[in-house]
Amino acid sequence: MTGPVVVVGDTLLDRDVEGVVNRLCPDSPVPVLDETEYVDRPGGAGLAAVFAAAQGAEVVLVTALADDAGGARLSALLAAAGVQVYALPLAGATPEKIRLRARGRVLLRHDRGGPPGEPGEPTEAMLRMIANASAVLVSDYGRGVARKPALRAALAATRAPVVWDPHPRGPAAVPGVHLATPNESEVRELVPALPGATRLATASRGAQGLRRRWRAGAVAVTLGGDGALLCHAGSTPLVVPSPATAEGDTCGAGDRFAATASLALARGALVSEAVQEAVAEASAYVAGGGVASVLPPPARPEVSAVAAPGGERVGVAAVASVLAQVRAAGGTVVATGGCFDLLHAGHVATLQSARKLGDCLIVCLNSDASVAGLKGPDRPVVPQGDRSRLLAALSCVDAVMIFDEPTPHAALTWLRPDIWVKGGDYATGAGDASALPEAEILRRWGGHTVVVPYLDGRSTTDMIAAARSGGQLAGARGEAARAPGDGPVGASAPDVERIR
Numbered sequence: 001m002t003g004p005v006v007v008v009g010d011t012l013l014d015r016d017v018e019g020v021v022n023r024l025c026p027d028s029p030v031p032v033l034d035e036t037e038y039v040d041r042p043g044g045a046g047l048a049a050v051f052a053a054a055q056g057a058e059v060v061l062v063t064a065l066a067d068d069a070g071g072a073r074l075s076a077l078l079a080a081a082g083v084q085v086y087a088l089p090l091a092g093a094t095p096e097k098i099r100l101r102a103r104g105r106v107l108l109r110h111d112r113g114g115p116p117g118e119p120g121e122p123t124e125a126m127l128r129m130i131a132n133a134s135a136v137l138v139s140d141y142g143r144g145v146a147r148k149p150a151l152r153a154a155l156a157a158t159r160a161p162v163v164w165d166p167h168p169r170g171p172a173a174v175p176g177v178h179l180a181t182p183n184e185s186e187v188r189e190l191v192p193a194l195p196g197a198t199r200l201a202t203a204s205r206g207a208q209g210l211r212r213r214w215r216a217g218a219v220a221v222t223l224g225g226d227g228a229l230l231c232h233a234g235s236t237p238l239v240v241p242s243p244a245t246a247e248g249d250t251c252g253a254g255d256r257f258a259a260t261a262s263l264a265l266a267r268g269a270l271v272s273e274a275v276q277e278a279v280a281e282a283s284a285y286v287a288g289g290g291v292a293s294v295l296p297p298p299a300r301p302e303v304s305a306v307a308a309p310g311g312e313r314v315g316v317a318a319v320a321s322v323l324a325q326v327r328a329a330g331g332t333v334v335a336t337g338g339c340f341d342l343l344h345a346g347h348v349a350t351l352q353s354a355r356k357l358g359d360c361l362i363v364c365l366n367s368d369a370s371v372a373g374l375k376g377p378d379r380p381v382v383p384q385g386d387r388s389r390l391l392a393a394l395s396c397v398d399a400v401m402i403f404d405e406p407t408p409h410a411a412l413t414w415l416r417p418d419i420w421v422k423g424g425d426y427a428t429g430a431g432d433a434s435a436l437p438e439a440e441i442l443r444r445w446g447g448h449t450v451v452v453p454y455l456d457g458r459s460t461t462d463m464i465a466a467a468r469s470g471g472q473l474a475g476a477r478g479e480a481a482r483a484p485g486d487g488p489v490g491a492s493a494p495d496v497e498r499i500r
Contacts, residue, residue: 003132004058004084005266007259008155009045009139009146009165011063011078012095012113013070016041016292021102033100033107041291042077043097045139047252048165050081051259052137057266060084060133062126064119064145065414067323069316070094072401072414079410086126086444087413088145089327092117095143104249116143122150125444130154135266136162137258138177142169161265164216165258166190175215179271181258181278182210183222200229200239207231218271220278222257224250225286227279232271240276242283249290257282313392318399322360323415331359335417337408339366341380343390346423353452354421355396362415363391363400364408373406412441420449 019033042050049061061078065071065087071094078085095113099106127150130136136158140146147170155162156174164173164180168189173180182190184199187206194205207219208231218232220240227241260281264274312318326333336354340347340363355361365388371380380387388400403411412420420438439449 003134003160004060004129005052005262006060006062006129006133006136006160007045007049007052007139007262008062008130008136008151009048010095010116010141010143011046011061011065011074012043012097012141013074014041014043014047015039015096015098017098017100019100019102021107031102031107033102039292040073040077042074042081044095044141044143044255045145046074046078046083047291048137048139048255048259049078049083051252051256052263053082055260055263057263058084060086060129062086062088062122062129062145062151064088064090064117064143066090066092066094066117067320067327067414068094069320070096070113072316072320072411075410075414076403076405079405079413085413086123086129087416088122088126088148089120089416090117091119099251119144119148122148122154123444123446125446126151127154130158130160133158133160135262136160137262138162138164138173139255139258140165140167140170142167147171161262163258163262163265164214165254173214173216176217177214178217178265179261179274180210180214180216180219181222181254181261182206182219183254184224187221199223200237203229204231204237207237208235218275220261220275222254222282224253225283227283228257228275230272230275238272238275240272240279243280244283244287248286248288249292250286252291253282253286256285313398314388314400314402316401319362319401319415322362322399326360329359332357332419333360333362333415333417334358334419334421335362335364335412335415336421337364337366337403337411339371339375339380340387340391341371341382343382343387348394348396350421350423350452351391351394352396354419355398357419357421357450360398361396362417363397364411364415365391365400365402367402367404370404370406407437409438409441412438413444416445416447417442418447420447422449422451423453 015038017035017038019035021031021033023032025032045061045063049059053059061083065074075085093113098110100108131154136155138146152174156176161178164177166173166180166182166186168186184203187203191206191209193202203221207221207229211219211231218230220228220230222228225242225245230238230240257278261274261278264277323333334354334357368380368384384402388402391397391400401411420442422436436449442449
């Protein structure tokens, strides 16, 4: 592979709620599910991307994320799975699919999120990713991403093999795709079956019809536990049987099939070889327990929703409200981040400077677990609830969100700020924006990273040390106390605490 595997499509938030049923509802003859646990995961194109990443590929996901708690949760889950997310803005709410299960069986599926919102326009960075991909998988769930004209033009122009996993409510595949992978029911909706035709005849007729309609190189119709039927050049289809009959949870089996075929084509496999590999992988996936057995451990629940008692200006909902207001008015979203363990004058100066760059300032705050992982078990000194309240009380801060990961990358993917601010040192070049790890992420949606000067002598580490020793901070002594050769304000050696 010479480039990443790029997955393009609609991402949903899937949740499996496990419970036990021991009684019926007293006012209606329906079972009562007592919830015991739940697991969130990316669905749709997000699940296909996670599958590809789990097999060791470099994966880029071009999708749409809403400015709500569901979008923030998806960002965290995808980042934890090693997927690079290039997110278009999404109007409306995150689509969610909730499966209520007991003893491994689905009792009910509850969908929410309303009608599909309109995705925004792709950026140049997204189009470049498609052009430079080793393979592209379009995982269409009929919610609009695959309809974007700019994306379709890029998909038609790329030299990479394109796999198209269609949806009956979605658009036609772009002409020239290498492989389309509908299932039986999708084929019957797209190409009406002849009365009395056998199962294989219906699949073959549908596959050939779609291949001609879409000018596709090949169409593989997945047949559940019976494998797949592949139609390509020539009139005789290839039936690829499943290596073993397996019963179990088939949720995500189609995504597994399409992701595996895409990875095989990226490695240079023939279409027939890719389909055989995909059938074997999807069969093993179902036999092994399905989605619950193959995904990486789920990301921790968003701490901002459960452990940030900071009032209306703290948490994902507060941030989403600010984003909606500012973007509706065409304003500029500014964000910054850090631990802010002991809030000091250096922090305040950075925050005030950041707020002047746009129409709102969102602070991404490391959670207690994140701070401890970065700085050791004796940190933070101030818990996240108090830290978030102090930050939210500042007039220059519009909202605070807490993130649990070591870096704010997942939070940034959801926020998509126009400007990301770090404290730095112009005089020495220590704050070079091109060296900031967040710069590459900001480029995905056309954002920018900037640095602002910090106040010399203000450091959380120094404050803690001074408090323990009974000494006095340099900032409190004033400039007269500076040692000879210290240099001008803002020209000291880099100290990570000074920019956080």
